[in-house]
Amino acid sequence: MEKHHKKRRQINKKAILIAHFGTTYPSALPSLDNIKQRIMAEIPGVETRICFTSNMVRNTWRVRRRKPEKWIAEGVTEEFLNIQGLLGAIGNLQDANYRTIIVQPTHMYHGEQFEDLKSYIRAMQSIRTVKRAWQPFEKVVLSRPALGTWGIEHDYSDDIEEVVALFGEDIERSKQKDAAMVYVAHGNDFFSSSAFSETCRAMREAWPDASIHIGVVEGRPGIEDILGDLASSGRRNVILRPFMITAGDHAHNDIADDGPDSWKGAFEAAGYRVETRMEGLGADDRFASIFAKRILETATDNGIDLVSEPVENNPHP
Structure with a gap:
């Protein structure tokens, strides 16, 4: 049957x-x-x-x-x-x-x-x-993440350019204040943070008359690296902003804390006048x-x- x-x-x-x-x-x-x-x-x-x-x-x-x-x-x-x-x-x-x-x-x-x-x-x-x-x-x-990933389906450099285009207001504000614009990303100690270096390069190409820097909390370039870059910029004012989705723990403690170990504290100790913009990119x-x-x-x-x-x-x- x-x-x-x-x-x-x-x-x-x-x-x-x-x-x-x-x-x-x-x-x-x-x-x-x-x-x-x-x-x-x-x-x-x-x-x-x-x-x-x-x-x-x-x-x-x-x-x-x-x-x-x-x-x-x-x-x-x-x-x-x-x-x-x-x-x-x-x-x-x-x-x-x-x-x-x-x-x-x-x-x-x-x-x-x-x-x-x-x-x-x-x-x-x-x-x-x-x-x-x-x-x-x-x-x-x-x-894929905001700055893209490797692969042939989507050129990650296009993803980077798409993100970079959103920061014109930040850069113009820094120029008006004769300040260096310093973004601080999370980074990590296990993977290369080269995506941030490429993003910074794309920003500098878009606004060649501005002083733009991207550092990371974990990995390189860190605080000392960015301080070295700033020394040759001639600017004494700095605007700090987290290059992160949220302004959470890293933003408040590692970036904007008043203590000497934070990015803000390190820049102030080096003689810079620092303004912080504590807003996550997701906003x-x-x-x-x-x-x-x-x-x-x-x-x-x-x-x-x-x-x-x-x-x-x-x-x-």
Whole structure:
């Protein structure tokens, strides 16, 4: 007797997961929320959620959940108070039938955190069930950071130029004040920070009459390197701004603290007059919109239609 098996189907809904490094500073959270709001405005109708990739940051919020009323009173939303990591967030999406997921990192460049994300995504992409009908994901793909990444699909120098174009107001302000514009990125000790050097070069080419510098908290060029560069600029005024998504822990403690070990303290000790601009890049709608553009490009690259309605997949027609 011939057996007839009912065709197995799974609902395949689409989602965007924004992967932030994260922050423990409530005052820095609006920068992250602004990125989500811009993405939702430019890609409407698609489930959009967030996660934090930093274990230390998530652990801090986990402890804070013991007294939620304190943080809610400070304006922290439940979304941030109950923040998850990548695996937890993707697991919840998959459990709700979101099987096509674009992960958009908000990291500035391809460093340690982005490389770890790639490893997680590759592992999820490799899952194979005995019956294809029960594959947990149809597609789970990783988009690229603000300053791009290597590869032939998208020229990272174009991504850098796109970011550089947003800083004209900063540079003009520094010129009016006869000040050096010094950006401070996060960086790391394990990956080259050359993307920031290329970004700085592109800025200098765009504004050749300005004094522009990009240093990093971790790695090179550090404080001493930038102080050496400034010595030949002839300027005695400095505007410091974090080249980071948020103005969180690094911005307040490593950059703008009044102590001698901060960037501000080191510049002042060297005789410079320092102005700090404590605002994360994510607060700028134009910068936040870059991530929406990255998502749409990643969707196109991977044959994902973010506009169409969810469908029930039939792997065995």
